[in-house]
Amino acid sequence: MGIKASPVFALIDCNSFYASCERVFRPDLAKTPIVVLSNNDGCVIARSYDAKPHIKMGEPYFQIKDRLAQLGIVAFSSNYALYGDMSERVMSVIESLVPAVEVYSIDECFADLTGIDDVNALGRHLRHILVQRTGIPVGVGIAHTKTLAKLANHTAKRLQSQTGGVVNLCTEFQRHWVLRNTAVSEVWGIGRRMTVHLQGMGISTAMDLASADPWMLRKKFSVVIEKTARELAGTPCLELDEPDPPKQExxxxxxxxxxxxxxxxxxxxxxxxxxxxxxxxxxxxxxxxxxxxxxxxxxxxxxxxxxxxxxxxxxxxxxxxxxxxxxxxxxxxxxxxxxxxxxxxxxxxxxxxxxxxxxxxxxxxxxxxxxxxxxxxxxxxxxxxxGRGTLRAASVPVNPAWSMRRELMSQSYTTRLDQLWRVS
Known part of the structure; x- marks a missing residue:
């Protein structure tokens, strides 16, 4: 009987997803900083990488409107129809290239790469194919546990010029380097309050958490923190989730x-x-x-x-x-x-x-x-x-005066025939 292969997970995360969706159909904005606003154009909920140094998440739009113009940053109203459709396209491409996928959020998913010989080559191929077929850039983190894969993805984005957007932590040397150079606050599932508690115990880096006694962490905090520490140390505790059951509400x-x-x-x-x-x-x-x-x-x-x-x-x-x-x-x-x-x-x-x-x-x-x-x-x-709304109840208006303020919204290029992308 053969030895069971160690599990290998990949975390594939779209880079600045909302902003990237806006850029797909606006190539003139490829090098222009972008922010996306919440419902009713209230506050900033997403930023492109080059906008992050200048604008904080959650800043009210009415307060920063003039500053955005001075900095040359373009603001968009949230276009959820566009983002949802682009997400489905990204996930469909990923599902066609890997054995199994767990969609974690609108812009990221875990993939099971267990048994694949050259996972680095697959990671680079995923990045290339996704940009080619959807126009959305992604980062790929690969590791033997989901928590490490999340950390690898964070490193792939943080050091994109050195990593090319793909980081593999399946070797001990690479894993230890990343753990030593990552603050514990950056670990998946470690929130602000937990960071304070851990730092009070002398745990300030991901390596410190991986080296801590997991039973002590379980007794002092919870089984969740124990599993996080074990995963950072290379012991898989989390598997790819099954599809969610039907919602009860x-x-x-x-x-x-x-x-x-x-x-x-x-x-x-x-x-x-x-x-x-x-x-x-x-x-x-x-x-x-x-x-x-x-x-x-x-x-x-x-x-x-x-x-x-x-x-x-x-x-x-x-x-x-x-x-x-x-x-x-x-x-x-x-x-x-x-x-x-x-x-x-x-x-x-x-x-x-x-x-x-x-x-x-x-x-x-x-x-x-x-x-x-x-x-x-x-x-x-x-x-x-x-497209949604082609057939609808008679009591549903087309362009109601009460609808959310989205004065800066881009076109629904992929879901409405009357708003198809036009190239002159």
């Missing part, structure tokens, strides 16, 4: 682009949010039995009256039909709306979610009609092919 909420004082636009917003929530519901092949609808005013302006209210509605039968879900949600707005307030946000939440056949009803219980399921399948197929 689905929520969709947004801030309005301006305060709303009448019920009609709030109903439009609720219908719009329900459209998105129901898409997520059908994507995980679940049915919903209850819906919660809530609205609220702004909570931080001392000059505005405060109000927040929500209501839970039980549906007549488990369903994924956006028509029934929208009707119930829109009708529920009347029970929570109160005149005289300036509303800033609405939320819809789908509750009591289960897979078809998991609801225990009596023999005479009403079920979703078969034709409704067929209509939803056609709806999703058309929107999947021609």
């Amino acid at each position: 689905i929520c969709c909420s947004r801030m309005f682009g301006k305060r709303l004082t009448t019920v009609a636009p709030i109903k439009e917003a609720v219908a719009t949010y329900m459209m998105r929530a129901s898409e997520k519901l059908r994507a995980q092949q679940s049915y919903c039995r209850k819906v919660r609808v809530s609205i609220r005013t702004g909570m931080f302006n001392p000059d505005e009256a405060k109000y927040a209210q929500g209501v839970v509605v039980t549906l007549p039968y488990p369903t994924d039909d956006v028509r029934l879900l929208t009707k119930v949600a829109v009708d529920a707005v009347d029970s929570v709306f109160r005149p005289g307030f300036k509303y800033s946000k609405a939320e819809v939440m789908l509750l009591d979610l289960r897979q078809p056949g998991e609801f225990s009803d009596d023999l005479f219980a009403v079920n979703q009609p078969a034709e409704a399921s067929r209509v939803m399948a056609v709806l999703d197929e058309i929107n999947g092919r021609w």
Whole structure:
């Protein structure tokens, strides 16, 4: 019986993902610093590498607007449709080149490289193919544990000119060099408060943590810190996760682009949010039995009256039909709306979610009609092919006046036919 090969993980992380997505279709900005703003153009949530020395994360846009212009930094409103589609393209390319993938976030994933002979060559190939096929640059960290792979990726980005964007910590010499030259605060899962505790014990580098007694760490802190230390020392404790189980709740909420004082636009917003929530519901092949609808005013302006209210509605039968879900949600707005307030946000939440056949009803219980399921399948197929919102409920407006402020948003080059990239 052969010896089982040591596991090898890769952490593939897109470089400044939101900014990189904007640059794919704006080659004129290849050497221009970029920042991306939060909902309603509120604050900075992403920065290109060359913008980081000048702008801090979370800085309010209205405070730094003039400074951005002086520094030649270009700001973009968040374009989640573009970022989501580009993420799917990146992950699809990676999945075609490696044995197994665990998507960790919108811009990074773990890959199983166990048994592959030349992992360095594969790492370089991944970088080349991803830039060629998607235009998105990535860093690749390779190691025998997921925690070390994360650390290798951090080093690949920090020292990109020396590493070429690929770092392999499968050898003891390379692993020890990186551990000695990395602060413990940079280790995956070590937050600010934990860093203070560890530094108080004389643990200031990743090497210090890897060399610490894991049983002592478990007793003093938790099994999570123990596993982190063992992983840094080269002992695998974390495996590639299985696909996430279906969610038990689905929520969709947004801030309005301006305060709303009448019920009609709030109903439009609720219908719009329900459209998105129901898409997520059908994507995980679940049915919903209850819906919660809530609205609220702004909570931080001392000059505005405060109000927040929500209501839970039980549906007549488990369903994924956006028509029934929208009707119930829109009708529920009347029970929570109160005149005289300036509303800033609405939320819809789908509750009591289960897979078809998991609801225990009596023999005479009403079920979703078969034709409704067929209509939803056609709806999703058309929107999947021609772009979200091609078919929608009549109560969902096209360009509502209440939508989030995104005055600096780029085009949805990959998801809308009317916004395809044009080269003159």
